[in-house]
Amino acid sequence: MVVVLGPNRYGKAETRVVQVTRHGDAHRVKDLNVSATLSGDMTEVHLSGDNSAVLPTDTQKNTVYAFAKKHGIGAIEDFALLLARHFVGTQSAVRHARVAIEEYTWERNGSNGHSFARAGRETRTCVAHVDGSGERVVSGLRGLVVMNTTNSEFWGFAKDKYTTLTETRDRILATEVAASWRHADFPTYWDKSHETARWALLAAFADTYSLSLQQTLYAMGSRVLAECPEICEVRLSLPNKHHFEVDLSHFGLDNDGEIFLAADRPYGLIEGTVLREDAPAAGPAWE
Numbered sequence: 001m002v003v004v005l006g007p008n009r010y011g012k013a014e015t016r017v018v019q020v021t022r023h024g025d026a027h028r029v030k031d032l033n034v035s036a037t038l039s040g041d042m043t044e045v046h047l048s049g050d051n052s053a054v055l056p057t058d059t060q061k062n063t064v065y066a067f068a069k070k071h072g073i074g075a076i077e078d079f080a081l082l083l084a085r086h087f088v089g090t091q092s093a094v095r096h097a098r099v100a101i102e103e104y105t106w107e108r109n110g111s112n113g114h115s116f117a118r119a120g121r122e123t124r125t126c127v128a129h130v131d132g133s134g135e136r137v138v139s140g141l142r143g144l145v146v147m148n149t150t151n152s153e154f155w156g157f158a159k160d161k162y163t164t165l166t167e168t169r170d171r172i173l174a175t176e177v178a179a180s181w182r183h184a185d186f187p188t189y190w191d192k193s194h195e196t197a198r199w200a201l202l203a204a205f206a207d208t209y210s211l212s213l214q215q216t217l218y219a220m221g222s223r224v225l226a227e228c229p230e231i232c233e234v235r236l237s238l239p240n241k242h243h244f245e246v247d248l249s250h251f252g253l254d255n256d257g258e259i260f261l262a263a264d265r266p267y268g269l270i271e272g273t274v275l276r277e278d279a280p281a282a283g284p285a286w287e
């Protein structure tokens with residue numbers, strides 16, 4: 001039997017780093033979850049246990065903390081690129097570094113400058129790749145929960161003998177947005193680019209008179225591309241958080257779109273990609 005080593009990679013997953021910057025009494029918090037993944041000339045460690053090419057995952061973790069102190073944490077895309085460039089640039093055996101970062105946002109709690117509350121469930125994300133073919137960054141967010149209480153219909157759908165869903169000309173449309181977007185060019189300011197893309201998603205969700213969540217998805221992705229010239233591809237995953245009007249007739253009450261059961265499962269899951277026709281090749285961006 002002949003076996004060979006296939007694709008492999010290794011790294012330190014989920015290094016949690018919190019940076020508190022103190023401007024007098026007004027503190028600022030950056031709260032990240034950093035996952036580094038390295039690959040390259042790693043045959044010997046797998047075949048013979050020779051570790052000479054292996055930068056320990058423990059070192060990768062330490063680098064995250066040291067770089068947070070030395071360089072500070074600004075936009076997560078800048079921090080991810082800094083780390084990825086460092087691993088590829090300083091370790092000859094490392095040909096490809098992937099650094100994925102999640103950022104959790106804290107809001108001020110009161111006015112004392114040092115008390116914070118976690119801001120909802122929304123998480124900002126990015127994945128940076130650095131290798132011999134170049135640098136690629138995918139940014140995004142997840143956990144952004146949105147709801148329209150009208151301007152949503154769903155009718156004219158295919159039916160078979162198992163279809164019981166009634167057509168509706170007015171329903172609640174709610175979802176928890178998970179979106180990621182690929183950059184054809186790097187923006188000057190990652191934070192500004194993220195803010196604009198996020199705003200575009202929200203604006204399109206609010207403005208679209210929806211005949212299906214699929215149509216809303218396409219509108220959201222298109223709006224990001226319209227507002228952000230540096231972005232060439234948007235991927236969206238939208239759970240349809242169903243709200244069912246409750247039948248209150250048993251209690252002698254009518255219900256004209258006022259009382260709903262918010263079902264947590266099962267949920268429809270609408271996923272799609274919207275991209276520029278001339279988007280450059282993605283390379284490893286989405287891996």
Ligand SMILES: O=c1[nH]c(=O)c2[nH]c(=O)[nH]c2[nH]1
Binds near residue numbers: 154212213268
């Ligand atoms: O916007 C929707 N898209 C669907 O594909 C679908 N399917 C369903 O049962 N409800 C909905 N709503």
